[in-house]
Amino acid sequence: MNKNILSNLFLAISLLAVASCQMAQKENQNDSTVSKDTVVSQNIKPVESGYADINGLEMYYEVFGKGKPLVLLHGSFMNIPMNWAHIIPLLAKDRKVIVAEMQGHGRTKDIAREFSYEGMADDVSGLLKHLKIDSADILGYSMGGGVAFQVAVRHPEQVRRLVVLSGTYTHDGWWPDVEASFATFTADMFKGTPIQEQYERFGNDPAHFPAFVKKVISIDLKPYDWSGDVKNIKAPVFMAIGDADGVRYEHALELFRAQGGGKMGDIHGLPKSRLAIIPGTTHIGLIQRTDWLIPMITDFLDSKLNSAPPTF
Template identity: 40%
Template sequence: MKYIKNLVSNILLMACLFAFPCKANPTPIVNAFKKTPGDNYANINGMKMYYFTAGKGTPLILLHGAFSTIEKDFGKLIPTLAKSHLVIGIELQGHGHTNNIARPFSYQNMAADVIALMNTLGIPKADFIGYSMGGGVALEIAISQPQLIGHLVLESVAYSPAGMNMQNPSNLKPKAQTDLNHSVWKENYLKVSPDTAGWTKLVSGIYSLMGNWKGFTSEQIKSIKAPALLIFGDSDMSKGEHQIEMFRLLGGGSSGDLYQTPNLRLAILPGTTHVSMVDQYQLLQPIIGDFLKTSL
């Protein structure tokens, strides 16, 4: 358990397990959002689930990383994304504005919550951008409910524990571990949470979640047919070899000059760690924006 806590303290948060199936509501998207853009709540599986909306167009769902919020992970991207999409930023169980409930933290539950919110809002299909833990939730939905996914953007997501970049082959000097109780994540949590005393439960819930993570199989990754953009840092929490392997499992990596390749893209950002990925919005904006314009 101490080992898992150290991983979490360094924000080794990515990937997910299984989502519950849920039938999409056929309500037309044009009639789905009657509230003013901005802060909204929906009653989802016993939670008062927060979601932020901006812009208009094709629905684009944003899913944040563990301990974080939509504003922290996507705030600087949203103005650009909202020029071409109806942006829906969801805060997951116990995160940000969304209250916690008496159930275990599980990626299975979080994916089911996202699907339930899509039903509530009458969204039969959406583009997705998920960072770290949120990318894992989006990845699970793409595997278990592929009809719900348009474009799939995954930032700093590993699909297996074997892909974690934890070794120190060059005897590099270790950095001090992040103290979550004096972190930007807790600071943002205290600003917006309906239960500021719930931070400890959130942290312990994520410890348990990561301790139970088994990862996806290569067959599950191969089953994904949605157009996908994988984005990693060159000093990310997943190995470079794992990043390439995931791209190839999805069907990427062949010569585009010789063959008609699928709509798959891989971006590795220079000078970027797992945590600093969300600060690279000037690089992310054109990469993501161009990909979302591609045909499904």
């Protein structure tokens, strides 16, 4: 892949990380009683945080707000503040927001276990049990979207509704050049970025950073296809991608059609699932589109499932 393209991608990741972390750090400076590694934004503080012993992991998590539970699952190489600092306050106004750091990410230390979407999905299931939550809405971004799909496939009884932002359910759900780029990822590309800085600040051995990068990207170097299982998910699904995303339009449309889309709602009624293609938006930029995306997410989570066509 063109080196300039990769450079632009990692610049975008770095800018996203900087923007999210600056929001959290600014608020942290105003409250000396809160750890600098805890998300604090717009005066929202976790009501609970800690580590849960799950499947051999000491899994770090934070809980904000109260109401119906919503679990946020971050993207590759990221952590809670990088991915969610600017989003948590918007969603925790009237619901319980649970954020966790996946295997090897943030404060959840790696273990001698292969990285897999299935394994991380089982970890999320275990966290819900640890928190004594029978079912929750699950929202995943990028890698977290793949984990979210697998939570719904492997633990359907724990999923009320599913939101996937720029995630895929087959390895070729990405544009071909994007999929080809995964094999070129190296630790050197992250040198000097907030991703490397936070990896070290959270107590990880800097010498292990190359192994961390290699292990995380390994899940996207192996072919996978969950089409059959994902298309049969019973929970309502809202999938959103950018029109300049790394995810193919056809990939998102294929799932939407399988979930009841592709019909005129005025005649047949609305499907329980939804699809959004956000204009002027990249893969990295999607979670910065909070002015558009958050109202769509909350409307989906709060909507009543009425598929009947409108009456006049």
